[in-house]
Amino acid sequence: MSAPTTASRRSLPWPWIAAVVWALAVPFLFSDYDLLQLSRVWSVALAVASLNLLSGYAGQVSAGHGALFGLGAYTGVLLVGEGGMPWPVALLGALVLCLGAGALLGLPALRVDGLGLGLITIAVAALFPLVVTRFESLTGGAVGYALGAPPLSAPGWTGLADAQFAYLVVLAVCGVAVLGLRNLTRGRFGRSLEALRTSSLMAVSNGVETRRLTLTVFALSAGVAGLAGALNALALTLVTPDTFTLAFSLTLLAASVVGGTRSWAGAIVGGAFVTYLPQLMSDNMGGGSSGQWAQVAYAAVLLLVLYFAPRGVVTFVRAGLARLGARRTREKTA
């Protein structure tokens, strides 16, 4: 079985080019509401991609990325709303703060792994909304914090509507961030992550500083998750603590598995999974129980994927297309 080397995968395949063209055309084809939903897809996809870096490539466990997403969201919104900062500074602030939070979250990973680390990150995810609610004077408590004016408003010279501009900002930042994450999984850093995931004894024997690498990858992953949260919140202009519950953290994990923990395209599938599944349930089940049905649907999809496509939907589809192509080639040759 052949695979491209980490150093040789340079050219963009045509599905990616088609996706970029489609993503750029979207602001001119859809309503403001749809653009808001798609902005959420991209920002959640970025959070899932950050989780992929941590779990799929570095083999570390985190069930607390919903809290990091929330920390970034609150940081971004508060820097704009309370600090009067422009949105690029707010995004940078969220990134830096969550880098630090990620390094702290990585400290337990130096001593425990697997179940122990999972439980610690679950505790962080469970505590986050409670802590946010506690600091009501700053965060708005249980009601949340709303910005008076959309921070991602379009400058006049662009000729774009605010929703179009916000969508393009989210798309551009997510695109650059995912390219950065993708680069990190290649070359020296990527091989070191693989070594860490495979065997820490083998990794250190090859000169990999596993403790520093663990902290670094936790920090990077958390920073990107925080950036994603800030993007989402600035596009929505609103943050509420009940968005960032333990259930949301677990949903991000499920999205990572559904898309494929080692697939960047899978992160987009995961983002769509998180954004549209509740809406699909709401449209079809109606009433106040649609949230519970969404949880049931998450679980059902997760089980199906784990059983039929354990490496994620994207890898499953790619493998299916490859088999189909091979069969057609055989038929032509015959």
Added chain:
Amino acid sequence: MKPATDSGSRPPDPSFSRHALEVRDVGVSFQGVRALDEVGFGVPSGGVSALIGPNGAGKTTLFNCVSGLYRHEGGVLLDGEDVTGLGPHARAARGIARTFQTPVLLDELPVLDNVMLGGHTRTRSGVLATLVAGGLFRSEERRLRNEASRLLDAFGIAHLAGTVPGSLPHGDRRRVEVARAVMARPRLLLLDEPAAGLDADEARELLETAMAVCDGAGEGTTTALLVEHDMELVMSVARHVIVLDAGKLLATGTPEEIAEDPRVIAAYLGTEIEEVGR
């Protein structure tokens, strides 16, 4: 029949500079069980030396101490430099490379990348350079890729460069792992049962290739220390043999001295070694 050198607990060897590896009174215990007890010996610089002993003698444990994977009592010197206080990654950076009894490879990455991993101790591009795929990152990648390709060629597995190792037979996995260790251009190459899964000729060829590549790299002398059960291979390739038994040093010496040592014969080798050494 004269006994080989017995150096279980001895003062520092004044001639340590001629030793690639100096192990001084190394000891380690696991839950009260003494796995190594004041083991001390020197490994002469250059060529192949062998560490032998019955199962449970502490050979792999000693490898783990030398490479820094286990915290241990006593000292470890590499070319006269005390590396005792260094962690395993720092010892790797000083020039200690190793293989494992069962090859441990990156099964998600191609063979070429597996070998490139061995060259990490000679690179310095950090997270930022990788993040933006900067010039230093690209030039180091190019250099590592070229070196790894040449190594794969030398080990006769160039055709496997793009293959993920999960599907490879044990012998090829062993070659990939040895190539990865050699990629580090080590001063000390620790090979844990390199002949396992290979026939005698393949094993000898693997060792000869590893040493030839190391010596041809122009990075100074490389010394290989191998743990091996195949006595015929040991006696034919090793210039120096260290014998452990039940966590203690039993003897050190040339293969001929070891073959004639009555303690070694009694404890471990039996008639097989006499026949080989004759």
